[in-house]
Amino acid sequence: MKSLLVLFSFHHKNTEKIANVFAKVLDAQIKTPRQIIPEEIQEFSLVGFGSGIYDAKHHRTLLELADKIPQVTDRKAFIFSTSAVMGKDKVSEDHSILREKLQTKGYMIVDEFACKGYNTNSFLRYLGGMNKGRPNAEDLKHAEEFAQNLIQNLQN
Ligand SMILES: Cc1cc2nc3c(=O)[nH]c(=O)nc-3n(C[C@H](O)[C@H](O)[C@H](O)COP(=O)(O)O)c2cc1C
Numbered sequence: 001m002k003s004l005l006v007l008f009s010f011h012h013k014n015t016e017k018i019a020n021v022f023a024k025v026l027d028a029q030i031k032t033p034r035q036i037i038p039e040e041i042q043e044f045s046l047v048g049f050g051s052g053i054y055d056a057k058h059h060r061t062l063l064e065l066a067d068k069i070p071q072v073t074d075r076k077a078f079i080f081s082t083s084a085v086m087g088k089d090k091v092s093e094d095h096s097i098l099r100e101k102l103q104t105k106g107y108m109i110v111d112e113f114a115c116k117g118y119n120t121n122s123f124l125r126y127l128g129g130m131n132k133g134r135p136n137a138e139d140l141k142h143a144e145e146f147a148q149n150l151i152q153n154l155q156n
Contacts, residue, residue, distance in 0.1 A: 001154060003028035004044040006036060008051040008059040014082040014117030015052050017135050018143045022048055022080070025147035033065040041069050046154065047107075049098060050080035052117060058098045066101035077107040078150060082117030084130055110154065113146045115139040 003026040009015035016030075023030050028048070041047060049066070051059035058081060079095050079102070091114040099109055116139070120129035135143070 001026075001046055001151070002044050003046040003048070004041070005030045005048045005050070006033055006062065006065065007031070008033055008061050009082075010059075011052050011054075011121070012118045014135055015050050015080070017140065018080060018082060018113070018115065019048070019050060021140050021143040022147045025144055026151065033059075033061040036065055036069075038065065038068040039070060042072050042075065045075060046110075046150075047075070047077045048080060049077060049102065050113075053081050053083035053094045056094055058095070063098060063101060066098060066105065069105055072106045075107055076110045076154065077102050078111045078113065079109060080113040082115055082135060084117065084119035084121070086114060086116055111146070111150060113143065115142065 005019050005023055005028050007015060007019045007030050009019065019030050022028065026046070049062055051062050057063065079098055081094060083094060091112070095112055102109060116131045116134040118129055118131050118134055124130055
């Protein structure tokens with residue numbers, strides 16, 4: 001299974017920590033959206049798209065890439081993120097713009113992963129931030145299990 005991770009992580013590199021775990025388990029390379037040649041994405045049978053959540057959505061460069069990639073056939077994708085605030089409905093909503101764009105391009109979204117990330121955006125920087133230390137060791141373990149499950153489910 002040829003896998004690729006498309007990642008944009010800038011605030012505290014929180015999402016990069018998660019992507020590094022996925023990359024190891026999936027034996028995947030990590031690229032930023034700007035490093036991707038849209039036409040080449042069809043080469044990968046599994047692509048993980050992830051970033052921090054900024055203003056209730058994935059990073060703009062990831063959403064722009066999703067607009068640029070060509071229609072794919074028989075290709076699978078998963079979505080991941082880190083964010084300040086979590087909740088089942090919130091994550092689902094935060095992921096919805098990227099999810100819909102990828103589905104429009106023909107991707108089957110096989111799973112989604114989210115965890116908390118350290119946040120010092122806006123006034124929080126004066127208060128020491130929130131979710132200090134996240135993703136933590138337990139989050140990274142969940143990421144590892146998530147990627148292992150992906151492999152198992154896609155092989156069956
Ligand atoms: C400009 C900006 C906007 C953000 N907007 C949100 C948001 O709408 N919802 C949320 O839960 N977290 C929000 N956050 C927190 C980030 O999602 C969180 O810190 C994330 O882990 C950053 O990922 P990164 O370090 O990989 O860039 C925001 C952070 C920044 C810097």
